[in-house]
Amino acid sequence: MLCRPFFPLRLLLVPLLVAGSCQMPKSTTQPAATTPPPAPAGPVWQSAAYTVYRDSVVQGPYVARARSRTELTSNYQSPANAFQSPRVSFKFSLNGKDNEMPPGQDHVFVALPRAGAAGLETPLIVFGRQYVGPAPVPPETYLAPNTPLKIRLDLRPVLAAFKQQGYYQLYNGQKLYQQDLKHVLVAGNTAPLSWDFDNLINKPGLELTDPDGNGIYETTVVLNAHDAQKTTAQSWKASLDVRDLPQYHSDYPLFDALYNLALEEARRAVEPDGTFRTGQEWAGVWTRDISYSIILAQAAIQPEVAKTSLLRKVSADGRIIQDTGTGGAYPCSTDRMIWAVAAWEVYLSTGDEAWLRRVYPIVRKSIEEDMQNDIYDQRRSGLVHGETSFLDWREQTYPKWMQPVDIYQSTSLSTTVVHAQANFVLAQMAKRLEPASDSSPGSSIDWMAYQRGVYGRRGIQAFFWQEQRGAFAAYRYGRTSVLYELLPAPRTEALGTALAVLYNMVKQPQQVIANMPVMDFGIPYVYPQTPGIPPYHNNAVWPFVQSFWGLAAAKAGNETAFMESVAAVSRPAALFLTNKENFVASNGDYAGTQVNSSNMLWSLSGALGLVYKGLFGLRYDVAGLTFEPFVPQALRGTRRLTNFHYRQATLDIELTGFGNKIRSITLDGQPLPDARLPAATTGPHAVRIELTSEPLPPSTQHKVPHHVAPMTPEVRYAAGRLSWAPVAGAKAYQVLLNGQFAARTTEPEFVVPKPTAYAAYQVVAVDAAGFEGFASEPLPVEAEPFRRYVQLETAAKKSTKPYKGYTGKGFVEISRTVNRELTFQVDLPAAGSFALDFRYANGNGPINTSNKCALRTLYRNDRALGLVVLPQRGVDEWSDWGYSNPIQVSLPKGRSTFTLRFDAANENMNGEINQAMLDHLRLTRLP
Numbered sequence: 001m002l003c004r005p006f007f008p009l010r011l012l013l014v015p016l017l018v019a020g021s022c023q024m025p026k027s028t029t030q031p032a033a034t035t036p037p038p039a040p041a042g043p044v045w046q047s048a049a050y051t052v053y054r055d056s057v058v059q060g061p062y063v064a065r066a067r068s069r070t071e072l073t074s075n076y077q078s079p080a081n082a083f084q085s086p087r088v089s090f091k092f093s094l095n096g097k098d099n100e101m102p103p104g105q106d107h108v109f110v111a112l113p114r115a116g117a118a119g120l121e122t123p124l125i126v127f128g129r130q131y132v133g134p135a136p137v138p139p140e141t142y143l144a145p146n147t148p149l150k151i152r153l154d155l156r157p158v159l160a161a162f163k164q165q166g167y168y169q170l171y172n173g174q175k176l177y178q179q180d181l182k183h184v185l186v187a188g189n190t191a192p193l194s195w196d197f198d199n200l201i202n203k204p205g206l207e208l209t210d211p212d213g214n215g216i217y218e219t220t221v222v223l224n225a226h227d228a229q230k231t232t233a234q235s236w237k238a239s240l241d242v243r244d245l246p247q248y249h250s251d252y253p254l255f256d257a258l259y260n261l262a263l264e265e266a267r268r269a270v271e272p273d274g275t276f277r278t279g280q281e282w283a284g285v286w287t288r289d290i291s292y293s294i295i296l297a298q299a300a301i302q303p304e305v306a307k308t309s310l311l312r313k314v315s316a317d318g319r320i321i322q323d324t325g326t327g328g329a330y331p332c333s334t335d336r337m338i339w340a341v342a343a344w345e346v347y348l349s350t351g352d353e354a355w356l357r358r359v360y361p362i363v364r365k366s367i368e369e370d371m372q373n374d375i376y377d378q379r380r381s382g383l384v385h386g387e388t389s390f391l392d393w394r395e396q397t398y399p400k401w402m403q404p405v406d407i408y409q410s411t412s413l414s415t416t417v418v419h420a421q422a423n424f425v426l427a428q429m430a431k432r433l434e435p436a437s438d439s440s441p442g443s444s445i446d447w448m449a450y451q452r453g454v455y456g457r458r459g460i461q462a463f464f465w466q467e468q469r470g471a472f473a474a475y476r477y478g479r480t481s482v483l484y485e486l487l488p489a490p491r492t493e494a495l496g497t498a499l500a501v502l503y504n505m506v507k508q509p510q511q512v513i514a515n516m517p518v519m520d521f522g523i524p525y526v527y528p529q530t531p532g533i534p535p536y537h538n539n540a541v542w543p544f545v546q547s548f549w550g551l552a553a554a555k556a557g558n559e560t561a562f563m564e565s566v567a568a569v570s571r572p573a574a575l576f577l578t579n580k581e582n583f584v585a586s587n588g589d590y591a592g593t594q595v596n597s598s599n600m601l602w603s604l605s606g607a608l609g610l611v612y613k614g615l616f617g618l619r620y621d622v623a624g625l626t627f628e629p630f631v632p633q634a635l636r637g638t639r640r641l642t643n644f645h646y647r648q649a650t651l652d653i654e655l656t657g658f659g660n661k662i663r664s665i666t667l668d669g670q671p672l673p674d675a676r677l678p679a680a681t682t683g684p685h686a687v688r689i690e691l692t693s694e695p696l697p698p699s700t701q702h703k704v705p706h707h708v709a710p711m712t713p714e715v716r717y718a719a720g721r722l723s724w725a726p727v728a729g730a731k732a733y734q735v736l737l738n739g740q741f742a743a744r745t746t747e748p749e750f751v752v753p754k755p756t757a758y759a760a761y762q763v764v765a766v767d768a769a770g771f772e773g774f775a776s777e778p779l780p781v782e783a784e785p786f787r788r789y790v791q792l793e794t795a796a797k798k799s800t801k802p803y804k805g806y807t808g809k810g811f812v813e814i815s816r817t818v819n820r821e822l823t824f825q826v827d828l829p830a831a832g833s834f835a836l837d838f839r840y841a842n843g844n845g846p847i848n849t850s851n852k853c854a855l856r857t858l859y860r861n862d863r864a865l866g867l868v869v870l871p872q873r874g875v876d877e878w879s880d881w882g883y884s885n886p887i888q889v890s891l892p893k894g895r896s897t898f899t900l901r902f903d904a905a906n907e908n909m910n911g912e913i914n915q916a917m918l919d920h921l922r923l924t925r926l927p
Helices: 156-165 197-202 253-268 287-301 303-312 335-350 353-372 404-409 413-433 445-463 494-502 509-515 543-556 559-576 601-615
Strands: 056-059 062-068 071-074 087-094 107-110 147-154 167-169 175-177 184-188 216-223 235-237 247-249 475-477 618-620 624-627 637-646 648-657 662-667 676-678 682-691 715-718 721-724 730-737 740-745 749-751 760-767 787-791 812-814 821-828 832-841 854-860 863-870 887-891 894-901 916-925
Touching: 056 559, 062 253, 062 559, 071 253, 071 559, 087 147, 147 184, 156 167, 184 197, 184 216, 247 253, 253 287, 253 559, 253 601, 287 303, 287 335, 287 543, 287 601, 287 637, 303 335, 303 353, 335 353, 335 413, 335 618, 353 413, 353 445, 404 863, 413 445, 413 494, 494 509, 494 543, 509 543, 543 559, 543 601, 559 601, 601 618, 601 637, 715 760, 721 760, 740 749, 787 821, 821 916, 832 863, 863 887
Parallel strands: 648 682
Antiparallel strands: 056 062, 062 071, 071 235, 087 107, 087 184, 147 216, 167 175, 247 637, 618 624, 624 676, 637 648, 662 682, 715 721, 721 749, 730 740, 730 760, 787 916, 812 916, 821 894, 832 887, 832 916, 854 863, 854 894
């Protein structure tokens, strides 16, 4: 309905694997092998963008070369400053929000010097009134390096409205009150300008000021600024003693040197206090960063640092800490449970029973808290509320209209996979540590956790799989989700898909790997891209995600995808001479993304993981260590991994040949049954593995060009008609009614019938290639007849705080000490099913970070109805009002009594501030 089949033909489905099972490489008894062919002399891997050789990477004029196993050189220079257009698009922002003009409507200035002019300066631009400069751009004319541009804004209409009525009405109908105006900023398409509105305040020079108080705001930015150092480094030579870590030798000097680079950076990533540093630029311990890094490699090579780091992300009351994020973090962000998967990986690697006993209650308590807080979607079995895992810049991946509370209501592929696997982990922990239950099997911790994992696995297939695309949707989104089914996002998402394959939650792994869009420089985190959003999660490749993708490809037997993953991780590390956090998907450069860092923990861990879990196929489970090697024919030869520690054993592993079938495997010269090293093995041992060197079945990838989806329409309603500005590149529009397809039109308008029940419309733009943009913000049409309101100041003492914009006669405060229980009554003339939500304000933090999302539980007659989520809406913006998530409830005719209660489970990640202002309760009758 909302998508087109832009993926290859479907492959045959395979049976769903049981959670925790593995596809073993078959140990076969065959005639003696011939001598394996030597390593190739020509390219190891080649594409139109770059070529990988045994000892080098070549990308156009740039060459990185391994001078030895411990030395690399590179002549790479970032092209980010070359050939930039002087046409600068920008718009102004109040408080870091996209609120000056509708999406797609920007100011345009051509930044070319003019004869006789002292410098570049925009005309005085009136806020909300579009300016498009008349100057044309001559052919082959580019933005000069280090071009200063003075930007001038006339804010007097806004200030006059403040003086006349106390607020200014923005283009979208929202009211900005004078007391809430904190920052005047500029966003744009040319660095240092950025379209990342949430983070404008963090970028120097993007805030405009009015020093003389005349209402004219100004700032000067330097466009196309050239750093003194255009390269990361020109050479790298090993300088740390890492002999205590596993050593790697192969027939490929480039890959040996990159392994040693990653190993040395792994050692540099350890802080003096024994925790992991996230990256060269990022101090501190982050739950998701360390967890994914531990799963990829750090549990194997630095387990004690892994333990210390994981425990640093546990609160004083023994629950896993959710990193700061959208709307004040938890429960808008809920991927903290990847911590449990990482903790289990440490146990499987070390066999440390004391560690298992320590982490088990932490995992159990955190999952129980999630259950009490309705993190698990009650209407869509197995799915989990909250944003995609590791995404904490909402505008990078979600429609701009989505508020943090909308993101809480959404359900994402990656976070659902994380929770399903965390429950499988909890089940295995409980099985080992909990005494046998005397009651029925259904009451045991391990059985219940296992069932939640099963529900999650089923939900992934039922709600995210898009048959017509042959791929999984990144998430499902909407607003009043109790009114209609959430929409599948018109985006694929690499991490969640890779994790679903790796954790046996996919019925069709071969099809999934073959169908995912892959660009010349690697697999983009999302595809297609969102217009107007700079590279970071949008239009970017993350090496740690690429590494998980490579491991998933190996599991599915896709040699092409695995080999290209090795190349896509090796190319940037070799050219940049460090493991960067990310790079631009469309050009492969590190300099074009919004934020980046060298010596990035999860990137370097991914490089190591491709060796340990990819080439050597090391698979941990409770019983032991199984070998499932996967060696592409292009990497055939002999490779050794020595001084590798597994529990109480130290292994020297030699691997010869190619493919994924084992001809012979020995432990100290004796056959090793089932290619499994028992967990109780101790001491030094030699493992020898010979692969059959049989070519793997043919495999493919879905290579795609860079593509930007259409803009999201801004829809209006008047006199029975929907209308919107034509979307550039759109060839048609789909109209949705309550989340369901209603019509298709080629005109930017649509006549709607008078509603007889609640009706919310959305519009989706579709381009000539069949790609869809995001659905527009749901627009209720003539909804007031189906709504009722309860002014909450009638139920409790109204607040004396000087905030504006409320309805009725006031508002009430809720906090840890004020109105911990708020009881009110509702009188209805007839029974029915209703959606209940609260109009609220939370100015305790910005919309994109911090940890002060307020939580409460709604009760009716002492029966819990669900969690009420009240995310942050802006720093000190207490007159910015919005609605909480809706809760569906069937109500009888007459009076019903409700209580909004601060339960123990409603503690947020801050632990001290859990506060909001409540204006009214809204009841919407459901169709």
